[in-house]
Amino acid sequence: MIDPLTMMHRRDLLAGGAGLGMLGALPGWAQTHGHGLSPRAELHGPDITLTIARQHMMIDGKPYHAIGINGSAPAPLIRLREGQRMRITVVNMLDEESSIHWHGLLLPFQMDGVPGISFPGIPAGGRFTYEFPVVQAGTYWYHSHSGLQEQEGLYGPIVIDPAEPDPITADVEHVVMLSDHSALHPHAIFRRLKLQGGYFNYQKQTIGGLLAGRDQTLKERLRWGAMRMDPSDVSDVTGATYRYLVNGHGPADNWTGLFAAGQRVKLRLVNASAMTIFNVRIPGLTMTVVQADGQPVRPVSVDELQIAVAETYDVIVTPPEPHAYTLVAETWDRSGMARATLAPALGMTAPVPALRPRPLATMKDMGMGGMDHGSACPPEHAAMGHCQPAGQGAAMNHGGMDHRMRDFANAPGLPKTPVVQTVAPMPVDRTGEPPQGLGDVGHRVLTYRDLISRSPSPDRRVPSRALTIHLTGNMERYMWAFDGVKLNAVTAPIPFRLNERVRVTLVNDTMMAHPIHLHGHFFELVTGHGDHAPRKHTVNVAPGGTVTFDLTADAEGDWAFHCHLLYHMHAGMMQVVTVRPDPAQPDPGQPDAEKGGAA
Template identity: 60%
Template structure:
């Protein structure tokens, strides 16, 4: 039977209160903290049978109320807390008038339980119940969300913690689960419509002549670079598709003014389990005045590494340890990648305390490296015929594409890999992409303090499969930013696109090449892979990886999970627009070898 530890609504209805647990002493230590009236601790479910109800609900933030799709009436959904080794049954009732689903993000489950309609199961039909059942084979910080339509943008997501069966190698005195997300009062389908009509619809911070005159970021560009960007019709300020022009950035369902607060006693080791459940927002996370020690990435332990800031892509999770020694408050800052807004919370010894909230930093601009020219001799760039590069786009595309092709001389079709179908949906092919696992992320190169990179991460335990890859597979991340078209290898997902096929237990290296000028968090269902970062034998094992603009990331995969699995960009609207494929691992159980 579901054990309801605490259930407080984040909605206008206010606190529902504790169900059956009226004594504070019965609440575990990790749940005793926060702000009265702000649901400081997430409502929590545990046990072998868990019940979730998907429903339409009202959600209020910043004094406005809008429509949400929630689970058990709260946003984010309840924290599901389980233990490694147990079996769990999750009864999911869909009260909507449309299909729904739940994907257990990062969990290793039988593919029929993975929760992707049309790939691994039919979906949960309106006004019906589906029971997920699987053993818990791992521990760590994970989350769950809809894989149906655009329900995730409407609030259909929640955190999931699996406690280890063995003693936890990470020592801590208190923890807080922090779910980052983005909220808009617009219908998510209207977001897509606006972006289709104008790719930069939500970008209110484009480069301008006035910006150059008053000493803005544009002034740092050389005249030749500005001319080249202009000739290619590219905007170096095009960092994020959807911005604070419509988004409010949330911490555990609360906007910046509501100031969610997590408590600590000075001297305690506090574990923050940080989940990026945002639809379209990559966050830069820092706590001014406090070093941050990263101890886990995507649910798996890493060797502790201390930084001042880190970028967290959509669907990534990081566990960090902080140890504030002073009797003072600290501001938790999650700044959107384009720096148009932030999610904000407070960590403090007592309720009511606050710390200064830093102003938004100047918005970043893209560079030649982000155009896929990171491996070129930039000293020779001035002599390139950039006008010719732009002019050749239509002929190579073959579809009358008026948008220019950056980063390649389109008269030389040999630069286009055979695997990439170049057409109206592809506005760029990176001419010289480089491994960017040592880069901290767009806009974080010169912030003056230590920022985490993927090369800083090392698995706490040796990688389980030491076999060298048997083959290499290249996957190009492609798109037309102006027309909001997104794809893999120039093909958006449809029934006619061939799956990426692996033999069961095959060892392969997958190279992700980002031909676009946006960061893409790429997620593979059903597997962990090893990010190739120079630490052979101790590669960090992840399920989601940020691929920086014009760069590439390689990962080694053991295809040990038979079935059909989703593989996609976790910017939800990019996936919706076609940046999605199916990965097939065969044979299945019972098939002839």
């Protein structure tokens, strides 16, 4: 389908910076040994200059409009070392405001890079210098937090080497940055979603699917139709408009990471997409997960993992033979894939598996999981009343239930607003089950409960209070929010007292997963691992599910808190978290552990 509003013309190809003639000379994301990047594409501290400008990028031999940094889209790798102090000057050559947010980095809030919250933004033709200490190690990334520029290519990876040797060693490593790109301007994509939430869903149920038994039965379809719900509406923006990329390369480009047989290869996986959750596997190789969101975890071996938008995972693979292996990053709705190759030499390929059948949402995704499956619940989670212990409600007969109970009019504690279309009547903790669509793949799939921190939690105090936040939305009007209130309608931020310990439960009242990111902090997932709970900065909340984490609010300032699906955030699913000293109380401190997670 050709959109006349965004169709690329010859004059567009001749405009915009260096033009297509320079594309072959750009550093890009080269196919080399080492980090998977050419040396020119790797920037080092302590002083770095980043220049933001419009350009073009080639994807599978075709030119696309983009926004890049230093002539590269995606942006160059920034490699830092724990303990150094950084000075990064960003020059904005766009004709609009821009910004850079350092995703997952702990730094002063004035350096966090969110216009209107932590700094005023970088005006057109202006510049801003970020200065901050590097207090951590691991795999992170950076991106624009202005408008929808992130969708246009304004993102890049960050690798921070530890001050002390990492006990998990590798012979070679590659950054594998996943993303999505479209010929449609991001505001054109958003406009279509506002007109029709399922505009890009080309995988709706058909008569053929009914007759072949691939989709819902007629009874199930009528039941879902009565609720005005579409079980095939898993992803808002799909392969109908997106091209899925590995390090800026499309499937036909076949980005290749090199290795020698028997080497331990570290893959630093980063999901820098705007709207796409990927299911990653390498047929023929086992992946051992050793880091999540830059934080070390006890090694866990899996055949497949789901990486939500804004998450990072470090995995180790050891190819035993000098063969090519295909890295498959299949979209969660199965509408497309990003593809790359691990091989001993350039030009080698391996079979690329076909897309698997797309998943359909279930009653559990509607928030009725506690009535049929009784999802397991961690002991400390159940003790605080945040989920239903395993088995409870498993025998309940929900066949005759009045599904109108999902109407927002029956939602206690939530405002009666258009942003609350549905309410999950029995949400359950789903952190111990494979993500949506991966429950029957026949091999080991990573779950959040598989993640165990390699070191004890830096703060082992019992939370002093609990906070519940509902993730709400209206797909028909394409409105998203926390607790039914969009960012532009919020009269007060979410307040925390400096250094207080809070247990936060996220309740997903929608049929879509939401990767939720809190700036300036790490939090510990409550998944049954006590003092070794995994620390993350982004967590994907399954449809109709809950996620609970313990947070030490040890970073004073104003911080963004939002869904990292770009168009959900743009449509209102974002709030501001403030952390301030409590003048009426002494600093509660952390007597049992070294302070952690501070900005």
